[in-house]
Amino acid sequence: MLEGDIPASLGxxxxxxVLKMQENSFRGSIxxxxxxxxxxxxxxxxxxxxxxxxxxxxEALHSLGILxxxxxxxxxxxxxxxxxxxxNTTFVFGNDKLCAGMPEFxxxxxxxxxxxRILIPKWKLAISIxxxxxxIALVLALIYFRWLKKKRxxxxxxxxDDSSLNLSYGNLLKATNGFSSNNLIGVGGFGSVYKGVLxxxxxxxxxxxxxxxxxxAVKSFLSECEALKDVRHRNLLKVLTVCSGxxxxxNEFKALVYEFMVNGSLxxxxxxxxxxxxxxxxxxxxxxxxxxxISVDVASALDYLHNHLQSPVIHCxxxxxxxxxxxxxxxxxxxxxxxxxxxxxxDDAKAKMSSAGVxxxxxxxxxxxxxxxxxxxxxxxxxxxxxxxxxxxxxxxxNEMFGENLxxxxxxxxxxxxxxxxxxDPILLQEMESHMGTGRGDAARECLEMVxxxxxxxxxxxxxxxxxxxxxxxxxxxxxxxxxxxxxxx
Numbered sequence: 001m002l003e004g005d006i007p008a009s010l011g012x013x014x015x016x017x018v019l020k021m022q023e024n025s026f027r028g029s030i031x032x033x034x035x036x037x038x039x040x041x042x043x044x045x046x047x048x049x050x051x052x053x054x055x056x057x058x059e060a061l062h063s064l065g066i067l068x069x070x071x072x073x074x075x076x077x078x079x080x081x082x083x084x085x086x087x088n089t090t091f092v093f094g095n096d097k098l099c100a101g102m103p104e105f106x107x108x109x110x111x112x113x114x115x116x117r118i119l120i121p122k123w124k125l126a127i128s129i130x131x132x133x134x135x136i137a138l139v140l141a142l143i144y145f146r147w148l149k150k151k152r153x154x155x156x157x158x159x160x161d162d163s164s165l166n167l168s169y170g171n172l173l174k175a176t177n178g179f180s181s182n183n184l185i186g187v188g189g190f191g192s193v194y195k196g197v198l199x200x201x202x203x204x205x206x207x208x209x210x211x212x213x214x215x216x217a218v219k220s221f222l223s224e225c226e227a228l229k230d231v232r233h234r235n236l237l238k239v240l241t242v243c244s245g246x247x248x249x250x251n252e253f254k255a256l257v258y259e260f261m262v263n264g265s266l267x268x269x270x271x272x273x274x275x276x277x278x279x280x281x282x283x284x285x286x287x288x289x290x291x292x293x294i295s296v297d298v299a300s301a302l303d304y305l306h307n308h309l310q311s312p313v314i315h316c317x318x319x320x321x322x323x324x325x326x327x328x329x330x331x332x333x334x335x336x337x338x339x340x341x342x343x344x345x346x347d348d349a350k351a352k353m354s355s356a357g358v359x360x361x362x363x364x365x366x367x368x369x370x371x372x373x374x375x376x377x378x379x380x381x382x383x384x385x386x387x388x389x390x391x392x393x394x395x396x397x398x399n400e401m402f403g404e405n406l407x408x409x410x411x412x413x414x415x416x417x418x419x420x421x422x423x424x425d426p427i428l429l430q431e432m433e434s435h436m437g438t439g440r441g442d443a444a445r446e447c448l449e450m451v452x453x454x455x456x457x458x459x460x461x462x463x464x465x466x467x468x469x470x471x472x473x474x475x476x477x478x479x480x481x482x483x484x485x486x487x488x489x490x
Contacts, residue, residue, distance in 0.1 A: 002026065006050075011036040022068065023047040030055050039063055046070040046091065054098070058083055070094050077101070077110055169245045169253050172196065172207050179209065186265070186321075190217040190337055195260060204260040205240060212252055220337035221254050227313050227339035235301035237261070237324055237334030261332060263325035266294060270320055270394060285427050288444055289488050290329055291391050292480050295451070297331030298323055299473040302384060306377045306469055314340045314375045318383035319364045320390065340375050363397030363408075367461055378463040384472070385409070385458025392451055394425030409459040412452050420449055435488075443486035447479045 003025035010019070011033025019037070022044045029052030030045070037043075041063055051073040058067060059082030067083050071094035078101030083090050087104035099110035167175075175196030176183045186193040191210040198205060210217045228239050238259045247253040263269075272284050286294075298318070305313040315322075316338040324332045338360065360369060366382035369375070386397050389412050395401075397408040415423045421432075428448070435441035454475055457467045483489075 004028075006031055006034075006045075008033040010034060014038065016040055018042045020044040021048070025049055027051065029053075032057065035060070037061065042066040044068040045072070048072055050074065052076075054078060054092075065089060067091070074098055078105060078107060167198075167241055167243050167257060169243060169247055171198070172209075172243060172255060172257070173248075174199065175205065176207055179207075188321075188335065188337070190214055190220045204262075206258040206260045208256045208258065210254045210256075212254060218254070221256070223339050224256060224336040226341055227336040231305070231309065231313065233301055233304045235297045235330070235332055236304070237332040258334065259326075259332075261324035262327050263329060265321045266323040266325065266331065266391070267320035269325070270390065271396065286391075288428055288431055288448070289480070289483055291428075292447070292451070292476065292483060293329065294323065294325070294331040295388055295391060296473065296476045296480055298333055298384065298387065299469060299476055301331075301333040302380055302469045303473045306380065311341050312377065314377060315380050315383075316340060316375055317360045317364070318380055318387060319361050320387060323387075366463065368463055376463065377469070378466050381458050381466045381469050381472070382463075384469065385455045385460075385466070388451065388455035388458065392425060392428065392448065392455075393423050394427065395423075409456060409461075413456050416452055416456070417449055420445070420452065424448065440486050440488055443483060444488065447483055450475070450479055 001024065002021070005028040006021070006026050008031040010016075011031065014036055016037055017039055019040060019042070023046070026045070026048040027050065030050060032055065035055070035057035038061065040061060042065060044066070046068045047070070049072065050069075053076035054069060054074050056079050058064065059079050061083065064083045066089050068091040070091045074092070074095040075097035076099070078084060078092060078098050080100075080102055085102060087102060090105075092098055092101075092105060092107075099108050101107050173179065175198050176194040179192075179194055183194045183196065184192060185195050185206065188208070191208055191214075194207045194209065196205045196207050197203070210221050212218060224239075225242060228236075240257045240259060243253070243255045243257065245253050269284050269286050302315070302318075305315065313336075315333065315336065317335060318333070322333065322335040324334050326332065360366070360379075360383065364383045364386050366376075366379035369379060386408055389408050390396060393408070393412065395408060395411070399408075402408065402411070412423060421429060424432075432441055432444050432448075435444060454467065454472055458472060460466055
C-alpha cells in the first residue's frame, strides 16, 4: 500500500542488486537517479500507477537481467537496446500507451508527431498572439492598480504578519505596561520574560529582556539569534522579532519577542506551585497521552535541529522550563541562549565551547560537559532522556533524594521492569487505576515501560551508547499509535 513518488535517494544505493516495489500505488515518473544502480540485476515496478516515458538509461544497465514494468501508465516509444532487446527478460504488459519497440513486444506503431497538426495561416496566428498578449497585459495592469490602490488606503498597523514586526523599545515598554512585575511570567539565567499586548493588532507576545549586566548575556542573545535565524518547525518556539536599542535611561537594551504560549512551561505542569491551581482548587494535571504527545513534540524538534539542517543546532539546555505549551498543549522547545550551530567535521558533530561558558543546567547536562569543552548531539539526547524520565516519574533530577550513588537514570533503571508502578507519577497511577480491567490499562502499562526504557537508553553515561534522536522519535510515534489503538486519546 505504499504510495507517492519513488524516492530519488534510491539512486545512492549503488550496491543494490534486487529492487522489488511491485503491487503498490507509486505514481509519477521513474527518477533519473536510478541510472546510478549499476549493479542491479532485477527490478520490478509492476502493478503501480507510474507514468511518463520509460527512461533510456535502462539500456546502459548491463547487469540488469530482469525488468518488469507491467501494468502501469507508461507512454511513448519503448527503447530497443540493452535489456529492451529481449522480450523474455523485459515485461511491459498493461501499458496501453506504449508504442514501437522490438516486434516481439507486439506494441502498436507510434503516430507521427506531425500527423494531427492543423496548419494555421500565419496572419491568423499573428492576430491571435497579439490579442492574447494584449488581454494578459490588460488583466495584469488591472490587478496591479487594484493592489496599489489598496496599498495606499490600507493603514500600516492592519498587517497581521508576525514576520514583519519591527518593534522598538518604546513599543515593548508600552506593550508590557512598563515591564511591570504584574506582567512578569518568568526569570531565566540571563534575563526576565514579560507578557505583552501590542496595541496595533492585539497580538499577545512574550518579551525576553536580557540583563546585560550579567556576564554572558550578550553572548546568549547572539547565540539565540544565530541558532534561530534559519529554523522553521512547528515544535520550536517562534521568534517574532528582536529588539536592540537604547532604553529611556540611555542604557543598551536587547530583547527577543516570541509567540506567547498560553499554557506556560512543562515545568509548571510537572511541578505546579500552589498559585498555579485553578479556581476550583484542582492543580494542573497532565494525562498519559498528553505526556506522550509532548515527548513526541520535543523529540521531533531535536530531530529537526540535529538531522535536517545544513548546519546542525545543538540546544545545550533542554529542560522542562524550556518546553512551552500552546493552547492545544503542543510542545515548543525554546530558550536557545546556549545553543551552538555546528560545522560538521569528519569525526563527530561538535562545537567549541569556551571554558568559561555555561554547560547547561545541573541535573540535565550530559556528564561529559563537565570534563571537556565540546558540545554534541549526544549531549542533547542525554538531556532529553532525563526530561523524559522526569515527565513520567514526576521526580526532578535535582531532587534531594539523589546523592553520589543515585541519580534519576539509576533510579528508573533499577526499578524496571518489576517495580515500574513504584516510580511512576501518582497522577498517572490514578489514571491507570481507572482503566484497570480494560485493554487500556494493559496498554498503558506496556507503553509506560517502553517510555522508561527509551529514557534510560538516552541517558546512559557513555556518550556513544546513547540512542539516536531520530530513532527515539520513531519509537515514541509507535507508542502513541499503540495507545490510540487501545482507545487512549488526548
